[in-house]
Amino acid sequence: MTLTDSARSETLSTYMSTAWSGDARYDGLDAVIAAIAEGAQQIQQKVQAATLAGVIGTTGETNVQGEIVQLLDTAASDTFVDVLSGSGRVAAIGCEEIEDTVVVGDGSRHRYIVQMDPLDGSSNIDVAVSIGSIFGIWSRRPGEPVSDASLLRPGKEQVAAAYVVYGSSAVLVMAIENSVQGFTLDPTSRQFALTHPDLRLPDKCSYYSANEGNFKKLDGPTRKAITTLRDTYSLRYVGSLVADFHRNLLKGGIFLYPGDPGSPDGKLRLMYEANPLAFVVEQAGGAASSGARRILDIQPEALHQRTPLIIGNKDVVDRTVSIIGNG
Numbered sequence: 001m002t003l004t005d006s007a008r009s010e011t012l013s014t015y016m017s018t019a020w021s022g023d024a025r026y027d028g029l030d031a032v033i034a035a036i037a038e039g040a041q042q043i044q045q046k047v048q049a050a051t052l053a054g055v056i057g058t059t060g061e062t063n064v065q066g067e068i069v070q071l072l073d074t075a076a077s078d079t080f081v082d083v084l085s086g087s088g089r090v091a092a093i094g095c096e097e098i099e100d101t102v103v104v105g106d107g108s109r110h111r112y113i114v115q116m117d118p119l120d121g122s123s124n125i126d127v128a129v130s131i132g133s134i135f136g137i138w139s140r141r142p143g144e145p146v147s148d149a150s151l152l153r154p155g156k157e158q159v160a161a162a163y164v165v166y167g168s169s170a171v172l173v174m175a176i177e178n179s180v181q182g183f184t185l186d187p188t189s190r191q192f193a194l195t196h197p198d199l200r201l202p203d204k205c206s207y208y209s210a211n212e213g214n215f216k217k218l219d220g221p222t223r224k225a226i227t228t229l230r231d232t233y234s235l236r237y238v239g240s241l242v243a244d245f246h247r248n249l250l251k252g253g254i255f256l257y258p259g260d261p262g263s264p265d266g267k268l269r270l271m272y273e274a275n276p277l278a279f280v281v282e283q284a285g286g287a288a289s290s291g292a293r294r295i296l297d298i299q300p301e302a303l304h305q306r307t308p309l310i311i312g313n314k315d316v317v318d319r320t321v322s323i324i325g326n327g
């Protein structure tokens with residue numbers, strides 16, 4: 001992609017000051033996104049200096065998902081809770097690393113509910129492979145007091161979603177209705193510059209991303225879906241959802257983490273991973289399904305619930321879902 005000078009000189013802050021200016025649906029959203037960008041810069045510095053900064057290793061605890069907590073998981077969770085609370089616009093936060101709802105405030109300016117996976121791809125932290133952060137953003141229902149129930153909203157009600165990849169560069173992708181924009185952190189100015197304007201999935205799907213090591217655990221139809229993809233596309237699997245998703249968004253591809261008879265709901269979290277990325281992919285022309293239904297239509301029953309996820313180019317997602325469903 002060749003960037004025009006005007007695209008490159010646009011920063012996240014200048015973009016937000018014009019893109020939805022005057023649109024009441026997004027009142028105060030710029031403060032929430034700016035907080036995410038600030039937190040991402042802090043995490044990017046820690047990721048780059050990981051071993052030197054003393055954030056490699058585990059805390060010795062397991063999280064609400066029963067997974068080993070890495071030091072960087074905790075640092076990222078604390079950082080984003082801090083900056084989001086400081087934005088003055090967030091009413092409550094749901095976080096993969098925190099069992100209960102974090103209630104921030106319920107004044108009239110506290111308009112947004114944020115659900116986040118502060119550090120996605122934890123198992124890649126200490127091997128210098130790309131990791132990320134994911135955020136789903138809902139408008140608080142007018143007049144509703146903030147409670148656990150305020151967070152159990154279907155993904156289709158998201159007003160925005162964002163993710164950050166900490167890779168060879170730090171990239172922040174933000175979506176609102178019909179618009180997906182990508183910004184790259186300029187290490188010199190410490191600003192996010194608009195480098196991927198108006199992102200759309202390429203028409204051609206190039207890659208499939210799945211943990212092939214799980215193949216034997218899968219049921220017959222899901223195996224058939226995987227072998228069909230294997231026969232058609234190249235395999236790329238980083239093992240960090242955000243990194244796999246970002247590559248597929250830019251290059252065309254499908255990511256799947258299906259359920260299996262032992263874990264019918266798969267591994268990934270509906271509220272922190274599937275919903276935000278499903279929102280992004282749909283605004284970019286793609287699709288996301290659990291295999292049984294559109295991700296964004298699922299009515300959540302619990303904050304930390306899991307879901308199978310099939311996400312990427314719409315035609316390939318539809319075909320894969322039909323094989324899994326009909327097999």
Ligand code: FDP
Nearest residue numbers: 120121122123124211239240241242
């Ligand atoms: P991780 O366990 O390293 O935190 O949601 C967690 C996640 O990574 C995703 O980022 C990634 O796509 C997936 O799990 C990888 O799982 P497998 O190791 O089972 O392939």
